[in-house]
Amino acid sequence: MADLLIRGARVLQLRDEKASVLPDHDIVIRGNRIDRIAPTGAIDASHARQVVAAAGQLAMPGFINCHAHAPMALWRGLGEDVNLESWFNDYIWQFEANLEPEDVFWGMQIGLLEMIEAGITAVSDHYWHMDYAARAVEKAGTRALLGQAMFSGGGSAQIDETAAFAKRWDGQANGRIRTILAPHAPYTCDDEFLRASARKAEAIGAGIHIHVAETLEQTQASLQRRGQTPIAVLEACGIFDVPTILAHAVGATPGDLETLADLRQPTGIAHCPKTYAKLAMGYSNVVECRALGIAVGLGTDGAVSNNTLDLWEAMRLTALGQKQLTGDAENLTIAQALTIAGADSARVYGQGAELGDLSPGKLADIILVDLSGAHHLPLNSVSASLVYNVRAGDVQTVICDGQIIMQNREHRRLDKDEIMENIRPRMERLRRRDRVPKIQTYNP
Ligand SMILES: [Zn+2]
Known part of the structure:
Protein backbone atom coordinates (compact mmCIF):
# COMPACT_ATOMS: atom_id res chain seq x y z
CA MET A 1 0.00 0.00 0.00
CA GLY A 62 13.33 19.44 -3.58
CA PHE A 63 16.18 21.93 -3.85
CA ILE A 64 19.34 21.34 -1.80
CA ASN A 65 20.98 24.46 -0.39
CA CYS A 66 24.68 23.57 -0.17
CA HIS A 67 25.75 26.63 1.83
CA ALA A 68 23.71 28.81 4.14
CA HIS A 69 23.61 30.49 7.51
CA ALA A 70 19.81 30.45 7.73
CA PRO A 71 19.52 32.14 11.17
CA MET A 72 21.19 35.26 9.69
CA ALA A 73 17.77 36.00 8.20
CA LEU A 74 17.32 37.91 11.49
CA TRP A 75 19.48 40.71 10.00
CA ARG A 76 18.00 40.71 6.50
CA GLY A 77 18.33 44.14 4.89
CA LEU A 78 20.75 45.48 7.51
CA GLY A 79 24.10 45.27 5.68
CA GLU A 80 23.42 46.95 2.36
CA ASP A 81 25.67 48.53 -0.30
CA VAL A 82 28.93 47.84 1.52
CA ASN A 83 32.11 46.01 0.55
CA LEU A 84 33.05 42.65 2.09
CA GLU A 85 35.42 44.12 4.70
CA SER A 86 32.81 46.57 6.00
CA TRP A 87 30.12 43.89 5.75
CA PHE A 88 32.05 41.73 8.21
CA ASN A 89 33.64 44.37 10.44
CA ASP A 90 30.92 47.01 10.66
CA TYR A 91 27.88 44.72 10.49
CA ILE A 92 27.97 40.93 10.81
CA TRP A 93 30.60 40.44 13.48
CA GLN A 94 29.14 43.30 15.50
CA PHE A 95 25.59 41.96 15.22
CA GLU A 96 26.76 38.47 16.19
CA ALA A 97 28.31 39.82 19.40
CA ASN A 98 24.70 40.28 20.57
CA LEU A 99 23.48 36.84 19.43
CA GLU A 100 21.91 34.61 22.07
CA PRO A 101 21.39 30.85 21.63
CA GLU A 102 17.58 31.05 21.55
CA ASP A 103 17.81 33.62 18.70
CA VAL A 104 19.18 30.79 16.55
CA PHE A 105 16.11 28.64 17.20
CA TRP A 106 13.77 31.37 15.92
CA GLY A 107 16.13 32.73 13.25
CA MET A 108 16.57 29.23 11.83
CA GLN A 109 12.79 28.86 11.67
CA ILE A 110 12.30 32.07 9.69
CA GLY A 111 14.99 30.82 7.30
CA LEU A 112 13.37 27.39 7.06
CA LEU A 113 9.94 28.94 6.51
CA GLU A 114 11.28 30.90 3.53
CA MET A 115 13.25 27.94 2.17
CA ILE A 116 10.22 25.62 2.37
CA GLU A 117 8.14 28.21 0.51
CA ALA A 118 10.83 28.26 -2.19
CA GLY A 119 10.94 24.45 -2.45
CA ILE A 120 14.20 23.87 -0.55
CA THR A 121 14.04 20.58 1.37
CA ALA A 122 17.67 20.29 2.52
CA VAL A 123 20.23 22.80 3.75
CA SER A 124 23.88 22.57 4.67
CA ASP A 125 24.05 25.18 7.41
CA HIS A 126 27.16 26.55 9.10
CA TYR A 127 26.47 28.71 12.15
CA TRP A 128 26.58 29.26 15.95
CA HIS A 129 24.57 27.56 18.75
CA MET A 130 23.64 24.72 16.41
CA ASP A 131 21.73 22.65 18.98
CA TYR A 132 19.07 25.34 18.58
CA ALA A 133 19.23 25.12 14.78
CA ALA A 134 18.88 21.33 14.98
CA ARG A 135 15.76 21.66 17.14
CA ALA A 136 14.28 24.00 14.52
CA VAL A 137 15.01 21.52 11.71
CA GLU A 138 13.48 18.70 13.74
CA LYS A 139 10.32 20.81 14.07
CA ALA A 140 10.25 21.97 10.41
CA GLY A 141 10.44 18.47 8.93
CA THR A 142 13.21 19.32 6.45
CA ARG A 143 16.63 17.80 5.99
CA ALA A 144 19.83 19.50 7.15
CA LEU A 145 23.58 18.98 7.34
CA LEU A 146 24.60 21.05 10.36
CA GLY A 147 27.99 22.32 11.46
CA GLN A 148 28.87 24.49 14.44
CA ALA A 149 31.18 27.29 13.23
CA MET A 150 34.57 27.91 14.85
CA PHE A 151 37.38 30.50 14.70
CA SER A 152 40.80 29.41 16.00
CA GLY A 153 40.84 32.49 18.27
CA GLY A 154 38.06 30.79 20.27
CA GLY A 155 40.48 28.06 21.37
CA SER A 156 41.00 24.41 20.50
CA ALA A 157 38.42 23.17 23.05
CA GLN A 158 35.79 24.13 20.47
CA ILE A 159 36.88 21.25 18.26
CA ASP A 160 35.81 18.72 20.89
CA GLU A 161 32.64 20.70 21.64
CA THR A 162 31.58 20.83 18.00
CA ALA A 163 32.46 17.15 17.57
CA ALA A 164 30.18 16.43 20.55
CA PHE A 165 27.41 18.42 18.82
CA ALA A 166 28.05 16.41 15.65
CA LYS A 167 27.76 13.09 17.51
CA ARG A 168 24.68 14.24 19.42
CA TRP A 169 22.66 15.08 16.32
CA ASP A 170 23.98 12.88 13.50
CA GLY A 171 21.17 10.64 12.23
CA GLN A 172 18.49 12.29 14.39
CA ALA A 173 14.96 13.11 13.14
CA ASN A 174 14.65 9.83 11.20
CA GLY A 175 18.02 10.51 9.58
CA ARG A 176 16.96 13.92 8.28
CA ILE A 177 19.70 15.59 10.32
CA ARG A 178 23.35 14.87 9.51
CA THR A 179 26.34 16.73 10.91
CA ILE A 180 29.71 18.05 9.81
CA LEU A 181 32.59 20.03 11.34
CA ALA A 182 32.74 23.69 10.37
CA PRO A 183 35.98 25.60 10.89
CA HIS A 184 35.04 29.03 9.51
CA ALA A 185 37.79 29.74 6.92
CA PRO A 186 41.58 29.64 6.47
CA TYR A 187 41.71 33.39 7.22
CA THR A 188 40.02 32.90 10.62
CA CYS A 189 41.60 29.53 11.51
CA ASP A 190 45.36 28.98 11.78
CA ASP A 191 47.11 25.93 10.33
CA GLU A 192 47.31 24.05 13.63
CA PHE A 193 43.58 24.52 14.21
CA LEU A 194 42.76 23.35 10.67
CA ARG A 195 44.97 20.28 11.12
CA ALA A 196 43.28 19.44 14.44
CA SER A 197 39.82 19.92 12.87
CA ALA A 198 40.71 17.56 10.01
CA ARG A 199 42.03 14.90 12.44
CA LYS A 200 38.88 15.17 14.56
CA ALA A 201 36.60 14.94 11.53
CA GLU A 202 38.41 11.80 10.40
CA ALA A 203 38.21 10.31 13.90
CA ILE A 204 34.43 10.75 14.17
CA GLY A 205 33.67 9.95 10.50
CA ALA A 206 32.43 13.46 9.66
CA GLY A 207 33.16 15.79 6.78
CA ILE A 208 34.15 19.45 6.81
CA HIS A 209 32.24 22.51 5.59
CA ILE A 210 34.45 25.58 5.24
CA HIS A 211 34.60 28.96 3.48
CA VAL A 212 37.65 29.20 1.22
CA ALA A 213 39.10 31.63 -1.32
CA GLU A 214 36.00 33.81 -1.16
CA THR A 215 37.75 36.43 -3.30
CA LEU A 216 40.93 36.70 -5.36
CA GLU A 217 42.14 39.20 -2.74
CA GLN A 218 42.04 36.46 -0.10
CA THR A 219 44.10 34.19 -2.37
CA GLN A 220 46.70 36.93 -2.89
CA ALA A 221 46.85 37.73 0.83
CA SER A 222 47.30 34.04 1.66
CA LEU A 223 50.13 33.73 -0.89
CA GLN A 224 51.87 36.68 0.75
CA ARG A 225 51.34 35.59 4.32
CA ARG A 226 51.55 31.81 4.12
CA GLY A 227 53.20 31.28 0.74
CA GLN A 228 50.22 29.13 -0.31
CA THR A 229 46.76 29.67 -1.77
CA PRO A 230 43.89 29.11 0.70
CA ILE A 231 43.02 25.84 -1.08
CA ALA A 232 46.66 24.70 -0.84
CA VAL A 233 46.55 25.54 2.89
CA LEU A 234 43.52 23.28 3.32
CA GLU A 235 45.24 20.49 1.41
CA ALA A 236 48.44 20.82 3.47
CA CYS A 237 46.43 20.72 6.70
CA GLY A 238 44.71 17.46 5.73
CA ILE A 239 41.22 18.91 5.29
CA PHE A 240 40.79 17.00 2.02
CA ASP A 241 41.36 13.69 3.82
CA VAL A 242 37.62 13.86 4.62
CA PRO A 243 34.62 14.77 2.41
CA THR A 244 34.59 18.56 2.15
CA ILE A 245 32.14 21.27 1.16
CA LEU A 246 34.00 24.36 -0.03
CA ALA A 247 31.91 27.49 0.17
CA HIS A 248 32.71 29.82 -2.72
CA ALA A 249 36.28 29.15 -4.01
CA VAL A 250 35.77 32.22 -6.20
CA GLY A 251 39.49 33.02 -5.85
CA ALA A 252 40.65 29.50 -6.82
CA THR A 253 43.67 29.50 -9.15
CA PRO A 254 43.99 27.09 -12.11
CA GLY A 255 46.41 25.08 -9.95
CA ASP A 256 43.84 24.93 -7.13
CA LEU A 257 41.23 23.56 -9.53
CA GLU A 258 43.65 20.82 -10.63
CA THR A 259 44.18 19.96 -6.96
CA LEU A 260 40.42 19.70 -6.39
CA ALA A 261 39.91 17.64 -9.55
CA ASP A 262 42.49 15.06 -8.36
CA LEU A 263 41.12 14.52 -4.85
CA ARG A 264 40.07 11.03 -3.79
CA GLN A 265 37.59 12.14 -1.12
CA PRO A 266 34.40 13.72 -2.44
CA THR A 267 34.80 17.47 -2.43
CA GLY A 268 32.37 19.95 -3.88
CA ILE A 269 31.99 23.66 -4.26
CA ALA A 270 28.90 25.51 -3.03
CA HIS A 271 28.25 28.24 -5.60
CA CYS A 272 26.33 31.29 -4.28
CA PRO A 273 26.17 33.71 -7.23
CA LYS A 274 23.82 36.30 -5.75
CA THR A 275 26.17 36.90 -2.82
CA TYR A 276 29.16 37.19 -5.18
CA ALA A 277 27.39 39.78 -7.27
CA LYS A 278 26.06 41.76 -4.32
CA LEU A 279 29.36 41.91 -2.41
CA ALA A 280 31.46 42.31 -5.60
CA MET A 281 33.43 39.16 -4.73
CA GLY A 282 34.33 38.24 -8.31
CA TYR A 283 33.32 35.48 -10.71
CA SER A 284 33.50 31.74 -10.31
CA ASN A 285 34.02 29.69 -13.46
CA VAL A 286 31.49 26.90 -13.00
CA VAL A 287 31.83 25.75 -16.62
CA GLU A 288 35.54 25.08 -16.08
CA CYS A 289 34.99 23.36 -12.73
CA ARG A 290 32.43 21.04 -14.29
CA ALA A 291 34.74 20.30 -17.25
CA LEU A 292 37.37 19.19 -14.71
CA GLY A 293 34.84 16.93 -12.96
CA ILE A 294 34.59 19.08 -9.81
CA ALA A 295 31.09 18.90 -8.31
CA VAL A 296 29.40 22.30 -8.07
CA GLY A 297 26.15 22.70 -6.13
CA LEU A 298 23.97 25.71 -5.43
CA GLY A 299 23.93 27.76 -2.25
CA THR A 300 22.31 30.93 -1.03
CA ASP A 301 24.72 31.88 1.78
CA GLY A 302 23.01 33.96 4.49
CA ALA A 303 20.20 36.44 3.94
CA VAL A 304 22.35 39.45 4.89
CA SER A 305 24.45 38.95 1.75
CA ASN A 306 21.76 37.43 -0.46
CA ASN A 307 18.54 38.91 0.98
CA THR A 308 16.62 35.78 -0.06
CA LEU A 309 17.05 32.07 0.57
CA ASP A 310 15.87 31.15 -2.91
CA LEU A 311 17.67 28.65 -5.14
CA TRP A 312 15.51 29.44 -8.18
CA GLU A 313 17.44 32.71 -8.15
CA ALA A 314 20.76 30.92 -7.63
CA MET A 315 20.05 28.51 -10.50
CA ARG A 316 19.05 31.37 -12.81
CA LEU A 317 22.05 33.52 -11.88
CA THR A 318 24.35 30.53 -12.43
CA ALA A 319 23.05 30.04 -15.98
CA LEU A 320 23.04 33.75 -16.79
CA GLY A 321 26.35 34.48 -15.07
CA GLN A 322 28.26 31.69 -16.80
CA LYS A 323 27.00 32.72 -20.24
CA GLN A 324 28.08 36.27 -19.50
CA LEU A 325 31.43 35.30 -17.95
CA THR A 326 32.44 32.95 -20.77
CA GLY A 327 31.00 35.11 -23.55
CA ASP A 328 29.29 32.03 -24.93
CA ALA A 329 25.50 31.71 -24.74
CA GLU A 330 25.77 27.97 -25.47
CA ASN A 331 27.45 27.40 -22.11
CA LEU A 332 25.50 26.31 -19.03
CA THR A 333 22.43 24.93 -20.76
CA ILE A 334 19.00 24.56 -19.19
CA ALA A 335 19.57 20.84 -18.56
CA GLN A 336 22.96 21.59 -16.98
CA ALA A 337 21.45 24.26 -14.71
CA LEU A 338 18.79 21.75 -13.59
CA THR A 339 21.46 19.07 -13.07
CA ILE A 340 23.52 21.45 -10.91
CA ALA A 341 20.39 22.17 -8.84
CA GLY A 342 19.54 18.46 -8.58
CA ALA A 343 22.08 15.65 -8.77
CA ASP A 344 25.18 17.83 -8.45
CA SER A 345 23.92 19.66 -5.36
CA ALA A 346 23.02 16.27 -3.86
CA ARG A 347 26.62 15.13 -4.49
CA VAL A 348 28.07 18.24 -2.82
CA TYR A 349 25.64 17.73 0.09
CA GLY A 350 27.00 14.18 0.46
CA GLN A 351 23.83 12.25 -0.46
CA GLY A 352 24.27 11.90 -4.21
CA ALA A 353 22.91 8.35 -4.18
CA GLU A 354 19.69 9.28 -2.37
CA LEU A 355 18.68 12.81 -3.32
CA ARG A 413 4.74 22.22 10.65
CA LEU A 414 5.94 25.81 11.08
CA ASP A 415 3.80 28.74 12.19
CA LYS A 416 4.76 32.13 10.79
CA ASP A 417 2.80 34.09 13.40
CA GLU A 418 4.41 32.18 16.27
CA ILE A 419 7.88 32.67 14.76
CA MET A 420 7.42 36.42 14.28
CA GLU A 421 5.93 36.86 17.77
CA ASN A 422 9.15 35.39 19.13
CA ILE A 423 11.47 37.28 16.80
CA ARG A 424 10.00 40.79 17.27
CA PRO A 425 11.02 41.29 20.91
CA ARG A 426 14.58 40.19 20.08
CA MET A 427 15.15 42.66 17.27
CA GLU A 428 16.08 45.76 19.26
CA ARG A 429 19.02 43.90 20.83
CA LEU A 430 19.95 42.13 17.60
CA ARG A 431 20.07 45.35 15.55
CA ARG A 432 22.58 46.98 17.90
CA ARG A 433 26.17 47.41 16.67
CA ASP A 434 27.64 48.86 19.85
CA ARG A 435 29.34 45.90 21.42
CA VAL A 436 33.12 45.93 21.82
CA PRO A 437 34.83 43.73 20.96
CA LYS A 438 33.07 42.35 17.91
CA ILE A 439 33.38 38.57 17.59
CA GLN A 440 36.15 38.64 14.95
CA THR A 441 37.98 41.07 12.63
CA TYR A 442 38.08 40.57 8.89
CA ASN A 443 41.65 40.73 7.66
CA PRO A 444 42.16 38.48 4.63
ZN1 LIG B 1 28.94 31.67 4.17
Missing part, protein backbone atom coordinates in the same frame (compact mmCIF):
# COMPACT_ATOMS: atom_id res chain seq x y z
CA ALA A 2 1.17 3.52 -0.82
CA ASP A 3 1.60 5.94 2.07
CA LEU A 4 1.32 8.86 -0.29
CA LEU A 5 0.38 9.06 -3.94
CA ILE A 6 0.97 12.13 -6.09
CA ARG A 7 -1.61 12.00 -8.84
CA GLY A 8 -1.40 13.24 -12.42
CA ALA A 9 1.75 15.37 -12.25
CA ARG A 10 4.27 16.27 -14.90
CA VAL A 11 7.49 14.65 -13.66
CA LEU A 12 10.89 16.19 -14.38
CA GLN A 13 13.53 13.65 -15.38
CA LEU A 14 17.21 14.41 -15.88
CA ARG A 15 19.45 11.76 -17.38
CA ASP A 16 22.97 12.40 -18.69
CA GLU A 17 22.39 16.14 -18.59
CA LYS A 18 19.27 15.89 -20.73
CA ALA A 19 15.95 17.13 -19.34
CA SER A 20 12.60 15.56 -20.16
CA VAL A 21 9.14 15.82 -18.66
CA LEU A 22 6.82 12.82 -18.23
CA PRO A 23 3.20 14.01 -18.69
CA ASP A 24 0.37 12.76 -16.41
CA HIS A 25 2.30 10.48 -14.10
CA ASP A 26 1.70 9.23 -10.57
CA ILE A 27 4.41 8.98 -7.93
CA VAL A 28 4.00 6.33 -5.24
CA ILE A 29 5.74 6.94 -1.92
CA ARG A 30 6.21 4.19 0.69
CA GLY A 31 7.67 5.28 3.99
CA ASN A 32 10.22 7.95 3.15
CA ARG A 33 11.14 6.69 -0.33
CA ILE A 34 9.84 6.85 -3.88
CA ASP A 35 8.49 3.41 -4.73
CA ARG A 36 7.19 3.79 -8.28
CA ILE A 37 6.57 6.37 -11.02
CA ALA A 38 3.98 5.34 -13.62
CA PRO A 39 1.46 6.85 -16.07
CA THR A 40 -1.74 7.96 -14.34
CA GLY A 41 -4.27 5.13 -14.38
CA ALA A 42 -1.67 2.37 -14.16
CA ILE A 43 -1.70 2.49 -10.37
CA ASP A 44 -4.82 1.84 -8.30
CA ALA A 45 -5.08 4.94 -6.10
CA SER A 46 -7.85 3.54 -3.90
CA HIS A 47 -5.39 1.84 -1.56
CA ALA A 48 -3.22 4.93 -0.99
CA ARG A 49 -3.37 6.33 2.54
CA GLN A 50 -3.14 9.86 1.18
CA VAL A 51 -3.54 11.25 -2.35
CA VAL A 52 -2.26 14.63 -3.52
CA ALA A 53 -3.98 15.81 -6.70
CA ALA A 54 -1.30 17.41 -8.86
CA ALA A 55 -2.86 17.68 -12.32
CA GLY A 56 -0.98 20.24 -14.36
CA GLN A 57 1.69 20.71 -11.70
CA LEU A 58 5.34 19.83 -12.13
CA ALA A 59 6.99 17.39 -9.72
CA MET A 60 10.73 17.79 -9.25
CA PRO A 61 13.30 17.05 -6.54
CA GLY A 356 18.50 15.18 -6.28
CA ASP A 357 16.52 12.99 -8.67
CA LEU A 358 13.03 11.53 -8.90
CA SER A 359 13.35 7.79 -9.38
CA PRO A 360 12.34 4.65 -7.44
CA GLY A 361 14.50 4.04 -4.37
CA LYS A 362 15.41 7.69 -3.82
CA LEU A 363 14.33 9.56 -0.72
CA ALA A 364 10.94 11.22 -1.23
CA ASP A 365 11.92 14.92 -1.19
CA ILE A 366 9.56 16.27 -3.84
CA ILE A 367 8.13 19.67 -4.68
CA LEU A 368 5.08 20.48 -6.82
CA VAL A 369 5.29 23.63 -8.89
CA ASP A 370 2.38 25.48 -10.48
CA LEU A 371 3.19 26.54 -14.05
CA SER A 372 -0.14 28.22 -14.83
CA GLY A 373 0.92 31.80 -14.00
CA ALA A 374 1.00 34.39 -16.79
CA HIS A 375 4.80 34.45 -16.60
CA HIS A 376 4.86 30.87 -17.98
CA LEU A 377 2.28 31.24 -20.76
CA PRO A 378 2.03 29.82 -23.29
CA LEU A 379 4.00 27.00 -21.72
CA ASN A 380 6.16 26.07 -24.71
CA SER A 381 9.07 24.67 -22.72
CA VAL A 382 8.65 23.39 -19.17
CA SER A 383 12.41 23.08 -18.64
CA ALA A 384 13.10 26.64 -19.88
CA SER A 385 10.36 27.90 -17.57
CA LEU A 386 11.95 26.11 -14.61
CA VAL A 387 15.30 27.81 -15.11
CA TYR A 388 14.21 31.25 -16.30
CA ASN A 389 10.61 31.92 -15.22
CA VAL A 390 9.60 30.25 -11.98
CA ARG A 391 9.06 32.44 -8.92
CA ALA A 392 9.41 30.95 -5.46
CA GLY A 393 5.68 31.62 -4.99
CA ASP A 394 4.90 29.08 -7.74
CA VAL A 395 5.91 26.25 -5.38
CA GLN A 396 2.63 24.80 -4.10
CA THR A 397 3.44 21.66 -2.15
CA VAL A 398 6.61 20.43 -0.46
CA ILE A 399 7.25 16.85 0.64
CA CYS A 400 10.34 15.90 2.62
CA ASP A 401 11.23 12.38 3.77
CA GLY A 402 7.80 11.25 2.56
CA GLN A 403 5.92 13.78 4.72
CA ILE A 404 3.96 16.79 3.45
CA ILE A 405 5.40 19.90 5.11
CA MET A 406 3.59 22.49 2.96
CA GLN A 407 0.43 21.89 0.93
CA ASN A 408 -1.12 24.45 -1.41
CA ARG A 409 1.20 27.00 0.29
CA GLU A 410 -0.13 26.20 3.77
CA HIS A 411 2.58 25.21 6.22
CA ARG A 412 1.92 21.99 8.10
